[in-house]
Amino acid sequence: MSASPDLEQHPRIPGGRWLSTYAVLAYLFLHLPLLILMVFSVNASRFTVWEGFSLRWYAEALHDQELMESTLNSLIVAIAATGFATVVGTLCAYALWKRASRWIAAGLALSLVTPEIVMGISLLAFFQWVFRHFDFRLGLHTIVLAHVMFSVVYVVTVVLARLRTMDPSLEEAALDLGATDWQAFRRVTLPLLAPAIGAAALLAFIISFDDYVITSMVAGVDSQTLPMALYAMARRGVNPVVNAISTLVVGLVGTLILVSERLRAR
Amino acid sequence: MQPAVKQPGDQGAGDASQTANSGLRTLFLTPTAALLLALLGAPLAIVLAYTFRTRGTYGGVTAPWTLENWQRLADSLYAGILFNSFAVAAVSTAICLLLGFPLALFISRAGRRRGLYLHLVILPFWTSFLVRTYAWMFLLRDTGLINTVLFKLGLISQPLPLLYNYGAVLLGLVYTYLPFMVLPVYATLERMDRTLLEAAADLGARPLQVLWRVVLPLSKPGLWAGSILVFIPCLGAFLIPDLLGGGKTILVGTLVQNQFTASRDWPFGSALSMALMGVVLLLMLPLTRKSASL
Incomplete structure (x- = not known):
């Protein structure tokens, strides 16, 4: 798509790489809390310490x-x-x-x-x-x-x-x-x-x-x-x-x- | 009302078809109109009327009519809560602006992956509100993941008080409403004429100058729309301040809920609700004028 160039092809917009790094962090912020919550749903322990997989x-x-x-x-x-x-x-x-x-x-x-x-x-x-x-x-x-x-x-x-x-x-x-x-x-x-x-x-x-x-x-x-x-x-x-x-x-x-x-x- | 069925004879008549059509249209609009009148208009009207009534002994309202509930909004205790609610909503909006603009910029320049990145922003909006708030409780509480990890690493000996304060409320609000900022800002960036950026660069503007002097001013409509879309729900938020703020951070949403449950002071709760409603409608005015979306 030549009408919408990628970040690298757009040198006039500053900090393409910084922007990408930032975006990764922003997406982690948006999605990590739920992923962690889900991971700990299959934790064997009642506490926030990983003790192995369990469906209890x-x-x-x-x-x-x-x-x-x-x-x-x-x-x-x-x-x-x-x-x-x-x-x-x-x-x-x-x-x-x-x-x-x-x-x-x-x-x-x-x-x-x-x-x-x-x-x-x-x-x-x-x-x-x-x-x-x-x-x-x-x-x-x-x-x-x-x-x-x-x-x-x-x-x-x-x-x-x-x-x-x-x-x-x-x-x-x-x-x-x-x-x-x-x-x-x-x-x-x-x-x-x-x-x-x-x-x-x-x-x-x-x-x-x-x-x-x-x-x-x-x-x-x-x-x-x-x-x-x-x-x-x-x-x-x-x-x-x-x-x-x-x-x-x-x-x-x-x-x-x-x-x-x-x-x-x- | 019966569906307007066309008579066999008037097939060719344009004006007859027009009236029949508007009959069907009226019929189709009626359920929504009734729904909105009965379950939105009437309830809000009742609450507005209640703001001028006196609190009943066991909840509810009684005579006489009074202005006292409105006057109580100026009490230093309640004025303070209203001020705090404004402050929390304003700070959340400001943080969403700072975090949302670069993310929208990133998406608008991501080429073919734009759709995917946009979906990754929209997806949380549809995921259970309560579950996402609980996810932060899980991370922030004394025995939560963050404190546990820091403790295991030997960085802390006492759990950090991460939950039940204004910081946690701000975090929850920004986390929840960031998509509301990103989407309108992205929409304006997407529509932006790229030749303007090239012109600025050709005329010798450095990249940061292009961003600051051209891109940012041109994205103003999106930034405004996003700010209003974030500010309004933050101002009336109930669940997030309640779960992440605990009892120490009373905001207007919690106060309203409290008046209708534990305190059983419906007239005052009504006055608070209507004050909140007034602010919301005032803020919506510029948006509705700009874009009649429906």
């Missing part, structure tokens, strides 16, 4: 009733929230592609910049206010509602990005050939969007599966999620079981990210 912390994690229940809760919440957010967000992206809407865009942007803790307490205040009038309680369903709300913007962004690369004349052709608007959407645009929708769904899943701050505010007493369990364990102190669970979570999320990237590139 994984076994302990998988036999921990509370951890497994909270994992199940997290999966239920993430799957439900992803389903709703993906449908709602895809429809919204399609509508915004047809014609922009300042209000919707502003609302989505607001959902993105509102600090998590503010979103958490405002949803808590809202749910408590609603529950005064209806007989409901906090639980997994309130977590799902909160997650759908804050993950929709990610779905919209990913799907809209794909729509903008698409040729509008495909739909026009369908309409000219007698398809209704719904048919043009359902039969022409939606199939073309499928990979982007898949990518968006995976991102929504990750965001939901990961959230602690908002979840902890809107969770009921009997609806602990995995991040909540991890947080409680981390506060109590360092525990190799947390390393093991963390490694599993990073593995799962990493896999989903790779799949999502593949889908988006398609």
